[in-house]
Amino acid sequence: MEEPIIEVKHLSKQYNIGMDTAYKTLSESFTFAVRHPMKALMDFRRRNETFWALKDVSFEVKRGEVIGIIGRNGAGKSTLLKILSRITYPTEGEIILNGRVGSLLEVGTGFHPELSGRENIYFNGSILGMKKREIDEKFDEIVKFSGVEKFLDTPVKRYSSGMQVRLAFSVAANLEPEILVVDEVLAVGDSVFQKKCLGKMKAASESGRTVLFVSHNMNAVENLCTRAMLLNNGNIICNSYDTREIISKYLNIHDQSNKSSSWINNGKEFLNPWFTLEKIYFTDEFGNIVDDGHFNNKYNYYYNVHGNIRELDPALQVGYALYDEDNNLLFWTNFNDDKEENWPKLSKGKFCFSGLIPKRCLNEGLYRIEPMVSMYFSEWIIQPGVNAPMLYFEITGGLSESPYWLTRRPGILAPLLKWNVKKV
Numbered sequence: 001m002e003e004p005i006i007e008v009k010h011l012s013k014q015y016n017i018g019m020d021t022a023y024k025t026l027s028e029s030f031t032f033a034v035r036h037p038m039k040a041l042m043d044f045r046r047r048n049e050t051f052w053a054l055k056d057v058s059f060e061v062k063r064g065e066v067i068g069i070i071g072r073n074g075a076g077k078s079t080l081l082k083i084l085s086r087i088t089y090p091t092e093g094e095i096i097l098n099g100r101v102g103s104l105l106e107v108g109t110g111f112h113p114e115l116s117g118r119e120n121i122y123f124n125g126s127i128l129g130m131k132k133r134e135i136d137e138k139f140d141e142i143v144k145f146s147g148v149e150k151f152l153d154t155p156v157k158r159y160s161s162g163m164q165v166r167l168a169f170s171v172a173a174n175l176e177p178e179i180l181v182v183d184e185v186l187a188v189g190d191s192v193f194q195k196k197c198l199g200k201m202k203a204a205s206e207s208g209r210t211v212l213f214v215s216h217n218m219n220a221v222e223n224l225c226t227r228a229m230l231l232n233n234g235n236i237i238c239n240s241y242d243t244r245e246i247i248s249k250y251l252n253i254h255d256q257s258n259k260s261s262s263w264i265n266n267g268k269e270f271l272n273p274w275f276t277l278e279k280i281y282f283t284d285e286f287g288n289i290v291d292d293g294h295f296n297n298k299y300n301y302y303y304n305v306h307g308n309i310r311e312l313d314p315a316l317q318v319g320y321a322l323y324d325e326d327n328n329l330l331f332w333t334n335f336n337d338d339k340e341e342n343w344p345k346l347s348k349g350k351f352c353f354s355g356l357i358p359k360r361c362l363n364e365g366l367y368r369i370e371p372m373v374s375m376y377f378s379e380w381i382i383q384p385g386v387n388a389p390m391l392y393f394e395i396t397g398g399l400s401e402s403p404y405w406l407t408r409r410p411g412i413l414a415p416l417l418k419w420n421v422k423k424v
């Protein structure tokens with residue numbers, strides 16, 4: 001049997017949860033402790049608290065596999081990739097790599113900020129163990145793919161985060177490592193670049209390279225990966241070649257702990273200069289809040305996105321994305337999907353964007369709905385499938401007035417359409 005290209009054996013990673021204490025000097029600490037003895041004690045305990053980001057993780061990867069690693073925020077995905085890329089060390093266990101790893105982790109890792117784009121390409125290539133001549137051969141392709149030609153001699157610290165990611169991805173993908181490790185890069189680029197990245201990863205896998213890919217974008221995972229692993233609280237809870245099954249398990253974990261019909265910002269999420277998202281909830285066509293998420297298809301419902309417009313900008317987009325139970329994206333909709341003179345007039349202050357969920361369009365079943373907030377074509381604030389809070393609703397009953405067609409129908413949708421029938 002062929003030896004695996006990656007072997008991970010009983011891997012664990014422990015972190016100290018070091019706190020940023022508000023009081024810095026000894027005398028400040030002392031004063032704080034005298035005034036708040038309980039809190040000081042808790043802080044002290046917490047400072048010595050440790051935390052397992054990964055716990056006893058084992059798996060093997062065969063050459064040429066494309067593995068999607070999914071899981072909620074904090075599940076341990078990036079920690080795993082960082083250990084595989086040797087950016088951090090495991091506390092216990094070991095990894096055996098039988099190939100060169102090229103990795104694209106967070107924005108900026110692997111780049112030297114003071115060096116130019118050109119110098120960083122050579123720097124990264126040499127880390128991958130490539131000779132100058134080999135890098136020379138790839139150089140033009142890397143630059144072309146990244147689209148940063150004009151800034152090749154500018155220090156990378158002056159690049160925008162999008163440019164850094166483009167260059168980093170281009171380097172990681174084009175220098176032909178045997179193992180390509182990619183963490184969530186698709187969240188940063190624009191949609192054209194996202195498509196290019198997916199294409200490149202697909203090509204890498206088709207040419208027999210091994211790819212490990214962390215993403216919250218389930219469509220990308222499903223399209224690209226031959227196998228998926230679901231991480232939760234530092235453990236692999238499933239690992240299978242049936243990627244769809246793993247994805248639906250993942251969405252179900254969300255379901256049990258977080259199958260909510262409303263969402264309130266704790267004040268810390270989605271900070272940006274333009275629009276503070278405050279809460280999201282459903283209402284029925286009479287304006288009543290629907291907090292159990294149960295819809296009857298006979299009625300219209302509304303998805304309400306409440307927020308504070310802090311800086312007025314015509315680029316502001318607010319909408320929603322709707323998914324069915326199998327995570328198919330059904331559609332996107334936006335509040336200003338009309339000619340400009342018909343757009344709602346916005347001003348600074350609090351607004352509620354109510355998006356219609358039309359009656360008798362969807363089938364019976366469970367649906368997931370996510371807000372979309374962005375600055376048109378320049379910046380995602382809340383991106384569906386990536387960082388958006390999820391609400392759920394379930395449609396039961398009310399599909400039609402016909403006695404023949406009362407229950408769930410074949411197909412994703414169940415629209416009631418007008419028919420013209422005449423004698424001819």
Ligand SMILES: Nc1ncnc2c1ncn2[C@@H]1O[C@H](COP(=O)(O)OP(=O)(O)OP(=O)(O)O)[C@@H](O)[C@H]1O
Binds near residue numbers: 074
């Ligand atoms: N350097 C660190 N020091 C302390 N704790 C850390 C450190 N890095 C990560 N953690 C913690 O380890 C856990 C796993 O983090 P990790 O970044 O691997 O999650 P993730 O699955 O990549 O999440 P996300 O989807 O948000 O990217 C988190 O609880 C995180 O807070």
Ligand SMILES: [Mg+2]
Binds near residue numbers: 077079183
């Ligand atoms: Mg991560």
